[in-house]
Amino acid sequence: MVTEELLNFSVASMVEDVLQQNGKRLNDIDLASRKAQEASLRRNEAAGWLRKTIGVVGGKDLPAQPSEEEFRLGLRSGIILCNVLNKVQPGAVQKVVEMPCDSVTIPDDAALSAYQYFENVRNFLVAVEEMGLPTFEASDLEQGGKAPRVVNCVLALKSYSDWKQGGGNGLWKFGNVKATPFGKQFVLKNSELFMNSVSRTSSMGEKSLDRSLSEQISYGDLGLENGNMGNSSSFYMLVRGLLLDKKQEDIPIIVENMLSKVMVEFEQRLAAQIDQIKGSLKDMASLGTNECLTKQSSIEIEIGAPPEILNEECSNNKDTNEGKTNNQIVRQLMLLEKQQSEIKVLKSTIQATKADLNFLQMKHNEEVRNLGTHLQSLAHAASGYKKVLEENRKLYNQVQDLKGNIRVYCRVRPLRRQANGLSTVDHIDEGNITIITPLKYGKEGRKSFTFNKVFGPSASQGEVFSDTQPLIRSVLDGYNVCIFAYGQTGSGKTHTMIGPNDLTEETMGVNYRALSDLFMISEQRKDIISYDVSVQMIEIYNEQVRDLLVTDEIRNCSHKGLIVPDANIVPVKATSDVINLMNLGQKNRAVGSTAMNDRSSRSHSCLTVHVQGKDVASGTTLHGCMHLVDLAGSERVNKSEAVGERLKEAQHINKSLSALGDVISSLAHKNSHVPYRNSKLTQLLQDSLGGQAKTLMFVHMSPEHDAIGETISTLKFAERVSSVELGAAQANKESADVKELKEQIAILKAALARKEGEPMHLQCSGSSSPERSRLRSSAGSSPSCYSSRGASFSGDHKQRIDDLDSLEIRNNSASKQKRQSLDLQDLLMNSPPWTPVGSPGLKDEEKEAVSGDWVDKVMVNKQDSGRSDNTLGSWEEESRQLPDTFYQKLNTRNQIVTDDSDELEATTGDSSEQDFLWKPNVHKVSNSSNGSNLKKPSPKQAKSPDISRSSIPPPPSRRPSNGSISLLPKTGKQAVSSDAKRKSGSSK
Numbered sequence: 001m002v003t004e005e006l007l008n009f010s011v012a013s014m015v016e017d018v019l020q021q022n023g024k025r026l027n028d029i030d031l032a033s034r035k036a037q038e039a040s041l042r043r044n045e046a047a048g049w050l051r052k053t054i055g056v057v058g059g060k061d062l063p064a065q066p067s068e069e070e071f072r073l074g075l076r077s078g079i080i081l082c083n084v085l086n087k088v089q090p091g092a093v094q095k096v097v098e099m100p101c102d103s104v105t106i107p108d109d110a111a112l113s114a115y116q117y118f119e120n121v122r123n124f125l126v127a128v129e130e131m132g133l134p135t136f137e138a139s140d141l142e143q144g145g146k147a148p149r150v151v152n153c154v155l156a157l158k159s160y161s162d163w164k165q166g167g168g169n170g171l172w173k174f175g176n177v178k179a180t181p182f183g184k185q186f187v188l189k190n191s192e193l194f195m196n197s198v199s200r201t202s203s204m205g206e207k208s209l210d211r212s213l214s215e216q217i218s219y220g221d222l223g224l225e226n227g228n229m230g231n232s233s234s235f236y237m238l239v240r241g242l243l244l245d246k247k248q249e250d251i252p253i254i255v256e257n258m259l260s261k262v263m264v265e266f267e268q269r270l271a272a273q274i275d276q277i278k279g280s281l282k283d284m285a286s287l288g289t290n291e292c293l294t295k296q297s298s299i300e301i302e303i304g305a306p307p308e309i310l311n312e313e314c315s316n317n318k319d320t321n322e323g324k325t326n327n328q329i330v331r332q333l334m335l336l337e338k339q340q341s342e343i344k345v346l347k348s349t350i351q352a353t354k355a356d357l358n359f360l361q362m363k364h365n366e367e368v369r370n371l372g373t374h375l376q377s378l379a380h381a382a383s384g385y386k387k388v389l390e391e392n393r394k395l396y397n398q399v400q401d402l403k404g405n406i407r408v409y410c411r412v413r414p415l416r417r418q419a420n421g422l423s424t425v426d427h428i429d430e431g432n433i434t435i436i437t438p439l440k441y442g443k444e445g446r447k448s449f450t451f452n453k454v455f456g457p458s459a460s461q462g463e464v465f466s467d468t469q470p471l472i473r474s475v476l477d478g479y480n481v482c483i484f485a486y487g488q489t490g491s492g493k494t495h496t497m498i499g500p501n502d503l504t505e506e507t508m509g510v511n512y513r514a515l516s517d518l519f520m521i522s523e524q525r526k527d528i529i530s531y532d533v534s535v536q537m538i539e540i541y542n543e544q545v546r547d548l549l550v551t552d553e554i555r556n557c558s559h560k561g562l563i564v565p566d567a568n569i570v571p572v573k574a575t576s577d578v579i580n581l582m583n584l585g586q587k588n589r590a591v592g593s594t595a596m597n598d599r600s601s602r603s604h605s606c607l608t609v610h611v612q613g614k615d616v617a618s619g620t621t622l623h624g625c626m627h628l629v630d631l632a633g634s635e636r637v638n639k640s641e642a643v644g645e646r647l648k649e650a651q652h653i654n655k656s657l658s659a660l661g662d663v664i665s666s667l668a669h670k671n672s673h674v675p676y677r678n679s680k681l682t683q684l685l686q687d688s689l690g691g692q693a694k695t696l697m698f699v700h701m702s703p704e705h706d707a708i709g710e711t712i713s714t715l716k717f718a719e720r721v722s723s724v725e726l727g728a729a730q731a732n733k734e735s736a737d738v739k740e741l742k743e744q745i746a747i748l749k750a751a752l753a754r755k756e757g758e759p760m761h762l763q764c765s766g767s768s769s770p771e772r773s774r775l776r777s778s779a780g781s782s783p784s785c786y787s788s789r790g791a792s793f794s795g796d797h798k799q800r801i802d803d804l805d806s807l808e809i810r811n812n813s814a815s816k817q818k819r820q821s822l823d824l825q826d827l828l829m830n831s832p833p834w835t836p837v838g839s840p841g842l843k844d845e846e847k848e849a850v851s852g853d854w855v856d857k858v859m860v861n862k863q864d865s866g867r868s869d870n871t872l873g874s875w876e877e878e879s880r881q882l883p884d885t886f887y888q889k890l891n892t893r894n895q896i897v898t899d900d901s902d903e904l905e906a907t908t909g910d911s912s913e914q915d916f917l918w919k920p921n922v923h924k925v926s927n928s929s930n931g932s933n934l935k936k937p938s939p940k941q942a943k944s945p946d947i948s949r950s951s952i953p954p955p956p957s958r959r960p961s962n963g964s965i966s967l968l969p970k971t972g973k974q975a976v977s978s979d980a981k982r983k984s985g986s987s988k
């Protein structure tokens with residue numbers, strides 16, 4: 001419904017305005033032509049409708065577009081009219097008199113039968129009148145009659161018929177005629193023509209006008225109904241006033257004109273109104289969506305029409321852009337509304353999805369928590385498993401240590417670039433390595449080796465060293481340790497032991513790290529034990545031992561063969577000292593370029609670290625020694641393309657390495673004879689391989705395919721090495737009491753010497769080769785001069801002496817201890833029975849002798865006293881002659897708790913010649929109540945070849961007859977002076 005505000009005019013008032021404005025002008029309209037045209041159109045319409053209703057045959061007498069005359073003639077019989085009426089309103093004319101002949105053929109002037117004429121037309125007019133339709137006079141069908149009246153009647157009937165066909169609902173809008181067939185109908189006579197005119201206008205096909213008029217009337221009706229009839233009477237009066245003085249025929253045209261004006265006015269006002277609405281809509285669009293929609297719906301309510309109608313109204317202005325915009329806005333609003341409802345749906349979907357997600361997340365979190373717990377338990381189990389593995393490994397190593405096995409760690413060098421990424425290593429697993437072998441080496445093309453540990457190509461220097469650390473601790477605990485690197489040339493031995501050329505803290509090798517650790521631990525223990533550390537560095541080059549710690553030129557350590565004690569032994573206080581020394585040693589080392597390695601070591605190098613510790617509280621001393629050996633690499637001379645000097649070097653290297661192989665093989669088979677003396681290298685390593693040292697071998701392998709032959713033989717050799725049992729290592733410790741006892745012995749010796757009455761230095765200088773003599777004399781009786789090989793050695797006596805011709809390896813602390821112990825034995829052997837214990841009155845030089853080369857002096861003294869040719873019998877004899885008080889003294893000291901070096905066993909080997917094998921723990925002199933105290937040898941013991949069971953040393957008869965001087969460890973200067981001494985001795 002359009003309110004006054006929105007549609008701010010009523011149809012009635014508008015019509016009134018138009019009528020008032022235009023009423024006067026209507027009179028001026030020239031209606032003549034229009035009247036004729038109008039009459040013709042109406043007639044044609046009436047004729048056409050009649051023909052159509054009655055059919056072409058029934059209406060054959062009436063042309064489609066008849067003239068006025070033709071129209072009159074066609075209808076004058078009344079037959080067409082009656083039949084049409086009956087079609088529209090069946091039974092309206094009860095009886096239609098048909099003409100005996102075709103009415104057209106009857107001439108106009110021929111008189112129709114009165115019956116025909118009267119009956120049909122009269123019946124028609126009566127029926128029409130009863131229907132309330134406009135009628136005409138029967139005479140209007142006669143010549144000179146008023147045909148337009150007939151036309152009006154027909155068109156009214158048509159109008160009625162249309163209304164009826166449209167359903168006949170409500171009022172017949174043109175006449176208020178009730179659609180009752182025959183009842184009296186009230187017809188407003190005054191409006192009759194007006195209505196007919198309207199009907200006519202409608203039937204003229206002016207559809208748009210008709211529709212507009214209908215709508216106007218509809219709206220008009222609404223206006224009237226709405227009570228805007230305050231001026232309806234004036235509107236009525238106005239119309240009546242306008243039409244009153246008009247001829248009846250002119251009225252339709254006047255009304256029509258008026259209506260046209262009304263229409264124009266109405267359209268103008270409506271357009272203005274729509275513009276106003278559009279403005280409102282634009283405002284709404286600029287407002288929020290919700291307000292917009294609210295406003296839109298309020299407008300819809302007010303207008304009383306759905307948006308489609310509004311759209312339709314707007315579409316009337318299609319040609320204007322504004323109309324389009326309006327359409328768009330409305331559409332957008334609808335779209336917005338639709339979107340809003342969709343958004344609502346989406347929101348609820350999102351809410352549901354969110355709830356689902358929360359649930360899923362909760363579940364997920366729960367699962368993650370469960371997994372976490374599970375994982376934790378797994379990790380716990382895994383760490384437990386790892387711990388067990390680690391424990392197993394430790395236990396295994398402990399068992400190995402107890403058995404004295406040589407530990408073997410395998411290290412694989414990274415592939416060379418030229419190898420194209422093809423490695424012979426299949427996989428590495430803790431202590432196992434599997435290599436891919438050519439078919440000839442194994443059925444499967446795979447071969448596995450087991451070692452204490454295997455390091456892959458990516459293992460860092462730190463990782464490699466970490467498993468070596470416990471050994472370093474052992475050195476400080478008084479053990480002898482040997483770490484040596486073995487492997488084919490170029491397999492990474494020097495890299496492991498020293499590091500690459502460009503040394504950094506990360507790339508430092510075992511040597512540096514070991515020394516660094518040594519100092520670190522000694523620093524940590526300094527409140528309990530004070531340590532002295534000294535270093536030697538030698539190399540074996542072409543079967544010659546050379547001192548590497550010399551600043552001028554590398555020199556052989558001996559004029560004849562090599563005597564290692566002559567090598568510089570340099571005290572060191574800090575890692576930096578060691579680094580400097582090692583750098584010097586490395587510089588002096590024989591290195592050459594081969595086809596296999598740019599920086600190939602052409603010698604075996606050995607860095608020896610001596611550690612002496614003294615327990616601050618108890619005074620107990622310990623001696624540890626560590627050999628760090630970087631062997632020269634084995635090489636196939638054809639591969640290394642060695643010629644000349646290099647070839648000679650290679651031959652020496654290979655020879656010494658094969659000698660090492662022989663030694664290992666003998667040890668593995670527990671042969672009684674081990675061929676140590678076959679090379680300088682095996683002599684050097686004799687302590688470590690045959691003694692009680694803790695020995696570790698780093699076996700290196702090159703992963704390239706062309707090295708597979710060497711790799712397999714290297715790994716096989718390493719496996720054999722790992723099977724060698726050396727016996728459990730023992731710490732070299734001696735108590736303060738033992739030390740004291742030794743001092744007493746020294747005093748005794750000094751006293752003895754004094755008693756002999758000969759100045760020792762004279763005897764000493766009189767010796768043609770004192771060192772050799774000493775070595776020879778002591779070799780048979782004591783291992784004291786064999787420094788690090790100290791406690792145990794095998795091989796025949798002759799061999800030992802021969803070994804000494806060429807090599808004397810600097811004694812370590814353990815051997816010093818042994819020597820001291822054996823000095824006691826010497827004393828026992830050589831002291832005359834009358835020698836008083838603890839002879840008083842030592843002179844200053846005697847005291848000096850005690851603290852210095854007392855062993856040499858004593859030995860020389862003994863030798864010169866003519867006892868060097870002692871036989872076993874005479875030695876026993878002499879031993880027995882020792883006063884009981886001496887043994888009492890020893891036993892009352894009750895403190896001769898010695899380590900391995902004090903416990904010795906002389907035994908006969910399988911060889912024809914008598915071997916002396918010094919073994920640990922055979923005899924222990926202890927203060928335990930039932931312990932075996934040092935006793936005077938019984939005659940039985942003396943005779944028995946099982947002298948080894950006695951704590952008494954081997955017979956002096958084994959000693960060389962000539963005098964000898966055994967050298968104690970000396971530091972740099974001492975070594976040089978000793979060397980000079982030796983030289984002068986030899987020249988004599």
Ligand SMILES: Nc1ncnc2c1ncn2[C@@H]1O[C@H](COP(=O)(O)OP(=O)(O)OP(=O)(O)O)[C@@H](O)[C@H]1O
Binds near residue numbers: 457599
């Ligand atoms: N673990 C490693 N990581 C990186 N490079 C390595 C490793 N091992 C060895 N190399 C490199 O391989 C080359 C040969 O190594 P190295 O000189 O140590 O071999 P070698 O066994 O001592 O040889 P030779 O017996 O001929 O003296 C060197 O350039 C070295 O830096």
